[in-house]
Amino acid sequence: MRANGASGAASASGIQLQASALRARALVAGIVAVVIAVVAGLTIGPAGIPAHRVLMELADLLPGIAVESGLNDAHKAIVTDIRLPRVVLGLLVGATLGTSGATYQAAFRNPLADPYLLGIAAGAGLGATIAIVNDIGDGAGVFDLVPIAAFGGALGAVTVAYLAGHIGGRSTASLILAGIAVASFLAACQTYLLQANADAFRRILAWLLGRIATSGWAEPALLLPYFLVTTAIMLRYRRALDVLAVGDEEAAALGLEPRRIRLIVLLAASLGAAAAVSVSGLISFVGIIVPHAIRLVFGTSNRILLPLSVLFGAAFLVLADLTARTVLSPAELPIGVVTAFLGAPFFVFVLRTSRREIW
């Protein structure tokens, strides 16, 4: 909202309201962040390929542009077959987790809500653990069953939590409690499996801590449809989520069906997060830190928050992945370690420097 006497009918005091909306400046900031993250993610790496040649090689990929980058075939392959799919996967996972987190927080009117609130992490973790200890996959290839088991586990957990929450009552609090109960139960099952299968412990732990690993374009291609559909639904409901901020009772008096809206957006957010988790493992913190940092800088309206969560979530995860694969190169840190290690201090910094009261 800006004082703007020029547009619309002038009022007595000359102050014409405008609804909070995504301003060009914020949108540009988000796009710039994505571009910086993408360029950094593509040009920085242990192969030591000059940055300008990487960019020329990428330009060559665009239709209608022919540029000779001067890279040899091995380096070309590193750029187009290894780094590019990995950056794209980071964008998709980060955007999905960031937007899902913002949606969960709005739907529950709870700043601590994240995409894992209703048991997605525990369900995916148990699914992946079952798959790994039974050796039906090694967690690396696409055609193994670990991502599928994780996806099934995540969706199963959310479904059980949602149904249990409705049995317990109609409030969001009972839904949260049901999520906690389901997550605890599944985590207990998973711990039992871990104890009973000590030999698989390292592989399971590696999966749990998350990674943006690709084998070609399979993972990004797998996640892309989920990202597109679920993000489109969440963005479409951004204005309705702003109305839900006054609580179910008042939102209903304003003509909405709050429970139906919550069901739809939570389904979308959960489906997206489950798909992201199934290809990347449990990357924590993105769904909390990205939306909160945006709120502190750009305001709390979901019509600003949700689109920016797509952009900044994507940029944040690509940079986190870049850190994860370069800090201990040639070894890789689990990306979940990086998101928490980088994210927490940054979050405190934003919290300290912002004067906005958001919760």
Place this chain on the structure above:
Amino acid sequence: MSAAVEVEALEVSLDRTPILTGVDLSVSAGEWVNVVGPNGAGKTTLLRALLGLVAYDGKVHIDGLSSQRRSVRAQHLAYVPQSPVIPQGMLVGDYVLLGRTPHRGIFAAETATDTRIATEVLERLDLGGFGERAMQSLSGGERQRAVLARALAQQTPILLLDEPTTALDLGHQQDVLDLVDGLRRERGLTVIATLHDLTLAARYGDRVAILSEGRVAACGPPDGVLTVDSIAQHFGAHVRVLRDSDGPVIVPTATTSAHATSAAPAGRAATQNGDHS
């Protein structure tokens, strides 16, 4: 005058506990009716039933309502809750624009008409420069006006107010009720309000309805309804009812001495002192 709101044999149970057990109430277009009653009498439940927020038996007729859909109902009834949720970080302007939701649909952006109406309402309620302030930065009186502004932005013919003066000091109570009265006259609004303060309930509005034990025990002009006997019966309160040119003034009498002896003499004393009805 036609009835804007017609309630017949309205029954509502919450968690299988009967709250309203046969409410009959008819409110004419342009009329202001204050619903009073002891705590737990079901005043808020009555408003929620009118809004379609609770399941009920009986008949609720809202004039001109063509459908039971919530969005349609929200174009006819605007609601000021007793304890509105103030969303953290939301700007006053955005908050008032929420009132346009039933007109714009949940997926659409605000039109120029929506922002013009919200601007006018803010101006009318002396909140002209407040559009970009955060809701939680407002004082109690300003906040109540902002909530009222949201309800007015709905541009409904009927306004439902649940204890609109609860959190306010005496001056701000008067401000808000004067404002509602002025708006009612300007816009021909029908007002149904619940109020705790019986004197205010007598000063503002056309009729008073006493809601007691799930029914409307009495309804009519304040003089006839707010008597020492009816207040003692329905509120268990010991009062004197004084008269001035604007209507009855309800004054609590000290109950310590009354408790020491019995309740009855206090009621008689009050009648002798003030109430001649």
